[in-house]
Amino acid sequence: MVASNQPDNITVIDGRLPSWARYGRDLYAYREVARVLIHRDLIVRFRQAFFGIAWLLFKPLMMMLVISLAFGLISRFESQTAAPYPLVVLCGVIPWYFLSNAIPDGMNSIVSHLHILQKTYFPRIIIPLVAVAINVIEFITAWLLFALACAWYGFIPGWQVAVLPFFLLLAVALGTGLSLWLSMLHARFRDVGNLIPFLISIAFFVTPIGYTLASVPERWRHFFLLNPVAGIVEGIRWSLLGGTFPPPLSALASATAIVLATLVSGLWFFRRNESTIVDMG
Amino acid sequence: MSTPIIEITNLGKLYRLSHRTRPDSLKAYLKGLVGQGGARSLSAESEDFWALRDINLTVDKGQCLALIGKNGSGKSTLLKVISRVTPPSTGCIRVRGKVASLLEVGTGFHHELTGRENIFLNGAMLGCSRAEMQRRFDAIVEFSGVERFLDTPVKHYSSGMYVRLAYSVAAHVDADIMVVDEVLAVGDSEFQQKCFGHLSNLRKRRQSAIFVSHSPDIVRRLATHVAELEGGRLINFSPFA
Numbered sequence: 001m002v003a004s005n006q007p008d009n010i011t012v013i014d015g016r017l018p019s020w021a022r023y024g025r026d027l028y029a030y031r032e033v034a035r036v037l038i039h040r041d042l043i044v045r046f047r048q049a050f051f052g053i054a055w056l057l058f059k060p061l062m063m064m065l066v067i068s069l070a071f072g073l074i075s076r077f078e079s080q081t082a083a084p085y086p087l088v089v090l091c092g093v094i095p096w097y098f099l100s101n102a103i104p105d106g107m108n109s110i111v112s113h114l115h116i117l118q119k120t121y122f123p124r125i126i127i128p129l130v131a132v133a134i135n136v137i138e139f140i141t142a143w144l145l146f147a148l149a150c151a152w153y154g155f156i157p158g159w160q161v162a163v164l165p166f167f168l169l170l171a172v173a174l175g176t177g178l179s180l181w182l183s184m185l186h187a188r189f190r191d192v193g194n195l196i197p198f199l200i201s202i203a204f205f206v207t208p209i210g211y212t213l214a215s216v217p218e219r220w221r222h223f224f225l226l227n228p229v230a231g232i233v234e235g236i237r238w239s240l241l242g243g244t245f246p247p248p249l250s251a252l253a254s255a256t257a258i259v260l261a262t263l264v265s266g267l268w269f270f271r272r273n274e275s276t277i278v279d280m281g
Numbered sequence: 282m283s284t285p286i287i288e289i290t291n292l293g294k295l296y297r298l299s300h301r302t303r304p305d306s307l308k309a310y311l312k313g314l315v316g317q318g319g320a321r322s323l324s325a326e327s328e329d330f331w332a333l334r335d336i337n338l339t340v341d342k343g344q345c346l347a348l349i350g351k352n353g354s355g356k357s358t359l360l361k362v363i364s365r366v367t368p369p370s371t372g373c374i375r376v377r378g379k380v381a382s383l384l385e386v387g388t389g390f391h392h393e394l395t396g397r398e399n400i401f402l403n404g405a406m407l408g409c410s411r412a413e414m415q416r417r418f419d420a421i422v423e424f425s426g427v428e429r430f431l432d433t434p435v436k437h438y439s440s441g442m443y444v445r446l447a448y449s450v451a452a453h454v455d456a457d458i459m460v461v462d463e464v465l466a467v468g469d470s471e472f473q474q475k476c477f478g479h480l481s482n483l484r485k486r487r488q489s490a491i492f493v494s495h496s497p498d499i500v501r502r503l504a505t506h507v508a509e510l511e512g513g514r515l516i517n518f519s520p521f522a
Binding site for chain 1: 296307308310361362363364365366367368369370371372373374375376377378380382384385389390391392393394398401402403405406408409410411
């Protein structure tokens with residue numbers, strides 16, 4: 001559906017797909033909707049939750065401890081890394097925690113807001129973007145835990161930390177791209193809602209979180225790299241833990257390519273279908 | 282000559298009714314794809330249904346248009362298309378200015394948010410910044426009469442409170458056109474009178490309105506023009522005599 005705000009404030013409503021420029025302008029015009037929704041969600045998460053920000057750090061901390069125990073003590077994995085093993089694990093846990101929450105949140109966002117979408121207009125893409133944005137704020141905050149762990153172990157990241165934002169952006173772009181795809185698919189096929197959490201729980205084991213890519217047998221490694229999260233986690237490890245992890249160039253290249261393809265195709269797919277959400281019911 | 286604030290040209294809205302159960306699950310969909318007939322069998326036995334067809338009408342500044350017609354004649358669909366909730370299948374609508382819509386009860390409120398938060402959210406959806414809404418906040422609350430429940434999530438509101446708050450927001454965002462589905466029937470008579478007062482003053486403020494009503498009495502009191510729909514077609518459009 002097209003709606004353009006032309007100079008004399010005429011909105012034209014017809015059945016055609018809006019141009020990207022128009023689509024962007026429309027999104028910008030309605031930015032206040034996104035702001036109100038994000039603001040409100042943050043208040044709920046931080047004020048109503050009893051422990052507030054502590055709770056936010058507690059969940060990845062517990063995950064890190066359990067994984068360190070399972071992989072570290074039982075399989076004696078920690079001896080293979082130069083950096084403290086819990087830091088190695090945290091580099092995997094924090095992005096994993098973000099993606100495994102942002103993707104289902106993004107996926108459910110359209111269906112759970114259908115009652116609003118059926119009554120008022122605003123660019124529909126705001127809904128999945130807001131769902132991801134809230135998780136991004138938690139994602140950024142969670143690195144506080146890593147900083148605390150560094151202080152605990154007396155570990156100081158090297159110059160490579162300058163590249164960290166790139167990997168965080170990759171994670172955010174992946175979460176956004178998948179949310180755009182899945183929110184729309186979920187509105188059409190409700191069983192996607194059962195499938196995805198299951199796939200995510202399986203994906204945990206083929207993502208190098210409690211272990212590193214280097215410990216995966218060479219011939220299996222390219223198979224692991226089909227999972228862009230592997231490249232992102234290894235990239236974060238290299239940028240934060242430095243020399244002990246060589247820059248995994250092939251992993252970076254494949255992860256970046258897969259993430260960009262997901263994001264661009266997700267935008268394309270969402271824009272193509274967003275006007276029909278209401279009619280899908 | 283006055284400028285039309287809404288120009289509807291050859292508007293049509295097509296729904297595809299499928300008589301076979303539509304595949305709601307991915308599994309059923311994929312099965313249909315690989316089964317005999319391929320993807321085409323999925324759309325077989327579907328029937329075209331024009332909820333709106335060849336609608337042409339204009340609303341000028343200061344006019345108040347009543348949409349009348351039986352259930353299922355396309356009134357609500359027309360309001361939804363004007364409000365950009367669902368896209369038209371043919372034709373187009375040109376709207377000069379800002380539209381504030383009240384479609385059915387429960388209009389665009391976020392269930393989990395409080396009344397106060399919904400005022401700002403609704404305002405944002407109607408194109409008002411937070412500062413603008415803050416300026417209008419007291420007037421909105423005053424008009425709605427739900428002051429006591431401002432910090433209660435709207436999911437606990439009665440349908441009357443819901444409509445009162447929704448109408449109050451829409452009435453205070455300086456919209457050029459108010460689009461009101463049959464929501465006025467929900468409020469109590471005191472609030473109805475308030476809304477009638479507001480709607481009949483639109484002309485003075487050079488605003489326009491389109492509303493749906495089944496009550497000849499309300500139409501007589503408010504409308505300057507009447508459009509009657511039947512089976513998705515406009516069968517009568519005339520100034521109200």
